[in-house]
Amino acid sequence: MLWIKSLHLLFMTTWFAGLFYLPRLYVYHAQAGDRPGIERFKVMERKLFWGIMTPSAVLAVAFGSWLWLGYGFGGGWLVMKLPLVGLVVAYHIWCYLKLNDFRLDRNRHGHLYYRWMNEAPVVLLAAIIILTVVKPG
Numbered sequence: 001m002l003w004i005k006s007l008h009l010l011f012m013t014t015w016f017a018g019l020f021y022l023p024r025l026y027v028y029h030a031q032a033g034d035r036p037g038i039e040r041f042k043v044m045e046r047k048l049f050w051g052i053m054t055p056s057a058v059l060a061v062a063f064g065s066w067l068w069l070g071y072g073f074g075g076g077w078l079v080m081k082l083p084l085v086g087l088v089v090a091y092h093i094w095c096y097l098k099l100n101d102f103r104l105d106r107n108r109h110g111h112l113y114y115r116w117m118n119e120a121p122v123v124l125l126a127a128i129i130i131l132t133v134v135k136p137g
Contacts, residue, residue, distance in 0.1 A: 001070050008063035011056045016125055018053030022095050023118035029102055030111040049099050057092055076137025084128050091120055
């Protein structure tokens with residue numbers, strides 16, 4: 001099970017790296033004024049989302065589920081963690097919706113919106129790590 005836990009942590013880390021970086025790209029994309037710059041951001045965002053974030057998300061959830069099945073129900077901390085993981089998945093989907101807006105040149109938000117958007121995964125990651133390590137309840 002230690003290999004499964006290691007793989008879960010590896011893919012969770014790469015997933016969150018993408019969740020931290022993609023909104024930062026959105027900040028710069030929202031500020032871009034030239035067509036070559038805008039097109040470059042579209043490519044970077046697409047490659048990050050589909051090449052790193054989404055495969056990492058799928059593998060993190062798959063290995064996390066494998067751990068859950070292997071160790072059994074973990075108690076109250078897991079009951080609190082799973083909805084937070086659900087929020088991370090929802091945030092990932094929200095990132096996709098914003099990616100699609102930029103792809104279609106219909107972004108309606110300024111760079112400050114994306115700066116605030118960038119804070120959500122930090123809070124979720126902190127809560128998930130604390131619950132997993134401390135295991136309250």
